[in-house]
Amino acid sequence: NAGVTQTPKFRVLKTGQSMTLLCAQDMNHEYMYWYRQDPGMGLRLIHYSVGEGTTAKGEVPDGYNVSRLKKQNFLLGLESAAPSQTSVYFCASSYSRSSGGDQETQYFGPGTRLLVL
Amino acid sequence: AQSVTQPDIHITVSEGASLELRCNYSYGATPYLFWYVQSPGQGLQLLLKYFSGDTLVQGIKGFEAEFKRSQSSFNLRKPSVHWSDAAEYFCAVKMYSGGGADGLTFGKGTHLIIQP
Numbered sequence: 102n103a104g105v106t107q108t109p110k111f112r113v114l115k116t117g118q119s120m121t122l123l124c125a126q127d128m129n130h131e132y133m134y135w136y137r138q139d140p141g142m143g144l145r146l147i148h149y150s151v152g153e154g155t156t157a158k159g160e161v162p163d164g165y166n167v168s169r170l171k172k173q174n175f176l177l178g179l180e181s182a183a184p185s186q187t188s189v190y191f192c193a194s195s196y197s198r199s200s201g202g203d204q205e206t207q208y209f210g211p212g213t214r215l216l217v218l
Numbered sequence: 219a220q221s222v223t224q225p226d227i228h229i230t231v232s233e234g235a236s237l238e239l240r241c242n243y244s245y246g247a248t249p250y251l252f253w254y255v256q257s258p259g260q261g262l263q264l265l266l267k268y269f270s271g272d273t274l275v276q277g278i279k280g281f282e283a284e285f286k287r288s289q290s291s292f293n294l295r296k297p298s299v300h301w302s303d304a305a306e307y308f309c310a311v312k313m314y315s316g317g318g319a320d321g322l323t324f325g326k327g328t329h330l331i332i333q334p
Contacts, residue, residue: 105261134321141227143308144262146321159321191261205250205269205312207322209262 102127105210107192113216114182122177122213124192132195133175134159134207135167137188144191150175182217189214220245222311224325231299232333239294239328241309249311251292252322253283256306265307268292279303304332 108123124133131152136144136159146159148167156167164186166178175194179186193207221244231237243249250269254262266277273285283294292309306329310322 136321141326143222143324143326144310144322145324149321193262203269206252206264206267208264209254211261 104128105192105194105208107190107210107213109213110211111214111216113218114179115218116183118182119178119180120182120215121179122190122192122215124175124177124194124210125173126175126192126194126208126210127173128194128208129172130194130196130208131172132204133169134193134195135165135175135177136191136193137161138191138212139188147177147190182215184217187215187217220249220311220313220323222309222323222325224307224309224328226328227326228329228331230331230333233301234298237294237296237299237303237330239307239309239330241292241294241325243290243292243309243311245290245311245313247313248285248287249313251283251285252310252312253277253281253292253294254308254310255279256308256327258305262308265294299330299332301332301334304330306330 105126134149135147138144145161150156150169153172168176190213192210195207196204223242252267253265268275268285306327308327309325
């Protein structure tokens with residue numbers, strides 16, 4: 102199993118450009134999450150999803166949109182990038198109904214480093 | 219709102235010495251508690267977690283953590299550190315909601331430096 106993968110690993114954008122970050126998981130997890138990590142701030146939740154076709158806002162959702170059209174994928178979109186969105190973005194997933202386990206433990210991808218100029 | 223405090227931004231420890239990283243949380247009930255480690259340029263790896271039961275939990279890489287309800291703390295310990303333990307350590311909590319997809323609340327992290 103690859104676990105949680107993220108594409109791309111690194112991206113540079115100009116202010117006002119748009120882009121989509123892709124997260125994929127092969128653990129058949131129900132729940133998926135997007136976080137951002139900024140220096141000295143820890144990780145903060147942007148959006149999350151409890152299943153295919155459903156999404157919800159987290160702590161810092163402004164400026165981002167998400168979609169979960171397939172269970173294994175969770176997309177994070179920036180419609181008009183701003184320098185304040187320069188950050189490292191982490192995707193995570195949790196809970197497989199079929200294999201059991203707890204619903205609480207989240208497994209993280211390697212991150213996407215985004216620089217907005 | 220729940221919060222997590224990691225009082226030490228940086229900690230320097232000599233290789234072979236013991237380690238304790240502090241974590242305090244603010245929440246009305248006992249949350250689920252986690253410690254994650256992040257090596258430079260890498261994602262987060264789960265070290266250990268506490269949900270209930272024995273308040274001393276064992277994790278990977280020789281780490282352990284003790285939950286103290288009276289102090290709202292969940293400190294991470296290791297009896298003898300190795301140079302490969304140099305990394306960023308994050309404490310995280312998740313409130314109990316009967317299950318379901320709630321995000322984790324993270325502390326700001328503690329940067330561990332290992333001296334030879």
